Amino acid sequence: MAGLKTISILVLVCLSVFRPSIADVSDNVERLIDTQAELLREIFNELNDEIENLETNFENELRELETRLLADTESKVAELQSQIDDLKARETVPVEKETVPVAKKPTKPPPPPPTTTVPTTEPPTTTTKTTTKAAGPPSYRHCQDVRDSGFDINGNYMIDPDGVDGPMEEFEVYCNMTDNGAYTTIGVQQASTMPIRIKGLDDPGANVFTPEYLLNAEQILAVVTASTECRQYISYSCTSAVLLAYHKKKKLHHGWLLSRDGEEMINWGGAPTNSLSCACGVTGTCINDNVKCNCDANESKQKLSDSGYLDDIDTLPIKSVHLGDVAGKKEVGGLTLGSLECKV
Template sequence: MNRVLLFVLSVVVGAFCQTSDDEKSCLGNTVHNYFYGPEGQTINPTHNPVGSQQQGKPGKIGPRGDRGFTGQKGTKGEPGQSSNTARELQRLQTELDALKAKLETPLALPPSCDYVRGKKSSGIYLISPEPTKLQPFYVYCNFTGDASDAYIWHDTMEEMAVSKCQAAKCYRRKISYNVDMDQIVALIKISSRCRQFIKYRCRASVMFYDSGADHASWVSRGGTQMHYWGGATSRRNDYCACGETGTCVDSSKKCNCDRNTAPETSDEGYLTDKDALPVTGLFFGDTDASDEFGWHTLGPLICSGRQ
């Protein structure tokens, strides 16, 4: 009789534990799987939010054994995924694939300073004039009003003294830039204008006029010696800016320095030939006497506009 009562009681309790919402009264502490919502908020899975998982119901009581005792209750099932969870995982996977594709796409760099978006402040920017062939490189972008100038520096930015020597072009200075020449040429090609300041400060040191011998020249990027000076827009040989405007200290000369006497004077201006820039070398002479001196200055290459 007692065995029959125990069996009936076991069946009733087992059924109650499988159907009752108060699982704690049957199984002790219940394990819940939480997920974190916006800003780390823990969300209770009893509300069945998107992406939540719930523990399966406990297994049924085992069959009665040979000695009349009931089997042990089965363990809880593995947590399953709701249809909402599957849809959420699919959405996240799609977003992840799109993010990977975006990260693998090369950054769209501006070809020059003129293409920098916003143009908020002057500074160093990474540009790429020819992205299919050349590596991007850094330039200084100067934004003034509507102008967007790209500056490329070199190793002779400061004024330098010409060493003592007499023969024409006996002093030679090679110019090295902080950017490869093919990158510079790519920037020049996509720019509507480029310029480079050049100056020779002299005291009794001639440039182009000395019995028909040119003592000075600048070298183009192609290696050609050029015999006109900055500011001479006609680009005629042996001319400086003052020679074209008729403002040289000696009106019979085409350059101030060609007066070849004291006191100190200078010739200066911008070179603007895109096919020749940048300057890659400087030649001078006629500085050997005690009263003969020369100093040269070469500014950065500056390019702006769109071709």
């Protein structure tokens, strides 16, 4: 019995020694809860960081997509605008296209002024001189003679620049009666197709336009010789295509003109012969200070132009126009060459 008591006492002692207290259990539970809470916070923070990264990447990709869409839209708009401009140009038919009656030289006394107001686009025909011509109506050497004789209405008249005693037959021209004088006008056959679309080749001067005038070379030279001043309008519209800019690799200018004698001229309307400039380069009004022609800024987002009158009587009319830099998808030009206008 004493032994049994002893064993019971030992069991009670062991239980008292090894049994955790309520405080210990509570501490363990709190530590476990804190550990789980810290783990949850870390998981939450990682998820939050991942969400922020996804949002940042989405915003970046969205901005890149918007940029690409905007660039593509601007490119399409510029291309469509160029096509619209070309269609409008093709639909526009100048008045010079119409064929009108020819006003012949008046007999004495002079008949009423001619009723025509536009030039014919058909090549003029020459008439055969006769021995009785000197005794007939007075000879008009140019349109100023016509005006001085009392005819001040625009129209087609017969003139004889070298006079009744000269070897050349009289021929028909259009007289433009202005406040600044009477201009003897020689039209261009391709007038109805202006502006001419320049597109295709990139090399300097590779795209060539050769005008066909309504008079032959001998008649044109006779008109110029009988005049004291002449002028010819020229214009070039451009999108991402330069005009006279220098090509360093080719060592050539992208564009130039040929005079009536075939001499190369690097200039444009409104600028002196071989000045390497356009009108805006002379007046200091180009789109930026680094170019002497607006088109040489090589803008792709807007349509530019250079225009003006060529007025060097020793070089007119223009024999041909040479242009380049129009091979790219967005590169295109539009050329307009007007009539030769001369007066005394």
